Amino acid sequence: MGGDFGPHCIVPACLDSLVEYPSLQLILVGQPSVIEALIAEHPAVDRSRLRIHPASEIVTMDERPAQVLRGKPDSSMRQALELVRRGEAQACVSAGNTGALMALSRYLLKTLPGIDRPAMVTAIPTARGSCHLLDLGANIDCSAEHLYQFAVMGAVAAEALGIVRPRVALLNVGTEEIKGSQQVKLAATLLQQARELNYVGFVEGDGLYRGEADVVVCDGFVGNIVLKASEGLAALIVARLEALFRSGVGPRLVGLLALPLLRRLQDDLRPARHNGASFLGLQGIVVKSHGGAGPEGFRSAIRRALAEIRENLPQRLHGRLEQLLL
Template identity: 80%
Template sequence: MSAPVIAIDAMGGDFGPHCIVPASIAALAEFPSLHLVLVGQAPVLEDSLARHPGVDRSRLRIEHASDVIAMDERPAQVLRGKPDSSMRRVLEMVRSGQAQACVSAGNTGALMALSRYVLKTLPGIDRPAMVTAVPTERGHCHLLDLGANVDCSAEHLYQFAVMGAVAAEALGIERPRVALLNVGTEEIKGNQQVKLAASLLQQAEGLNYIGYIEGDGLYRGEADVVVCDGFVGNILLKSSEGLVGMVSMRLEALFKQSLGARLVGALALPLLRRLQGDLAPARHNGASFLGLQGIVVKSHGSAGPDGFQSAIRRAYREVHEDLPQRLHGRLEHLL
């Protein structure tokens, strides 16, 4: 593979360059062939880079963009104004071929609106969907949509299932099992849109649709791709992240309650730390916008350097697998 170039919206997220610059430097160390373009207010970025002497500037350059999109700006306002925002510029770099992918921790609604406007969707796709890997007992499950589409029709859910299956195949899962998230596994359960989506998926040739799945089945690893609308998916993802944090905090508190608990904790702490690392949201940070004519990865706005580096890692892997082209080829057949 030729040296991939990824454009980084360096002004997005809760922490901006303070987080994104060190994450980018770490990503360059992780992937020796990677080239990054930090897009944002050049004086601010140069100042941040100056705090990290020894950076290989042959693989890292700065592209100036004067505007910054705030986390609370409305997508309609963003589309009409701020033509020189860092978010818009990274998308334009992907469209022009200057970069093979882009990563942003900025305003999700604005990123989705600009992505659809600048990059357009693949033929046959009405709406892009956000997908990420969720840890399960057996490895990982690809969950979509995560909030890009709060209201979905049965046809949208069908398209999400097809895109999720193709993405899972590209990332190494052979014949991925596809399921619809529902309130039960029986055919009579669920709302009308889920039932209609199930009917469409049952008729799809070349798709390994296994039926309905409940939330606990997702974490048991009963499916490789789980499909739902963005309202449900976003709540599920945020609840999962909160649960991991709460359980970790409770365990640490228990290990401090008495001398005996401290002794047990001293023995168990290495395993607990390892488990925390495996389940930490930062390790799985980075949601892909599937269905676009280009690779766009959304980092959690509150992600720290490790989390943002994880989002860059996801973008790098999708470039390596040429995911949009794979999607285009398979969608022609399945849709």
């Protein structure tokens, strides 16, 4: 029921995902009358793989996490996480209030042993493929130990998704050892001592997009700004190219020739393709969809949850944490 568009976006995305993944089963948590009306617009849907779990309350995007924890026991967000806690669902995907989702996830699912705080991670496009960036906003102020834990979790997640010995780096204002805040320097010292990790040092913002690392770690304040700036820049590049190709007869002819390449660029850069941030460090799978994402973006978030289910990511994390945490 959350996000900028609520069930009017999420229900169609879920129905399309059922078609895309024949083994997928979905539980839609929220107000049954609203959800049923939207499902009725798609009479061909396979209802045998879809059920509705009622929840009478909705978490709004501006509510404080503490208020949601105390005052909304029957919210769709809480009920969805309860299904994961009880083992009735293998993952929760939500487009709702990020702070409330994180607070409820920590309260209901708990963190893995050795992890103080969960971290939000997503894959962003780079010149060499993609890079796992964390934290994306769940933890604004982080100690060196938190950054170290994020690095461990990011490395294990990258391995689970097919990257052999992922290169781990700290996002910093320079690559020299003397650069950066005190906590970043201390985190670098911890990572240098972790021989199980393939730590490659500091990386700057431009190095992030050149693909100099497979996992890049920062606090949530920095990570959220990087993510939002990246989305804005991608939209600007595409808009500028389109404007240039419309600026005259010659550019229009060039644009017609370049149209297939432009469409491929749009496809590679559009945020919807990379939507879905995982809450790493929980004893369950939770994926946060961007609140402003459309149906395509929400399908990407479901796709990420499916990948983590296939790889049994929380259990894999748990199995490696004892080896890697100091």
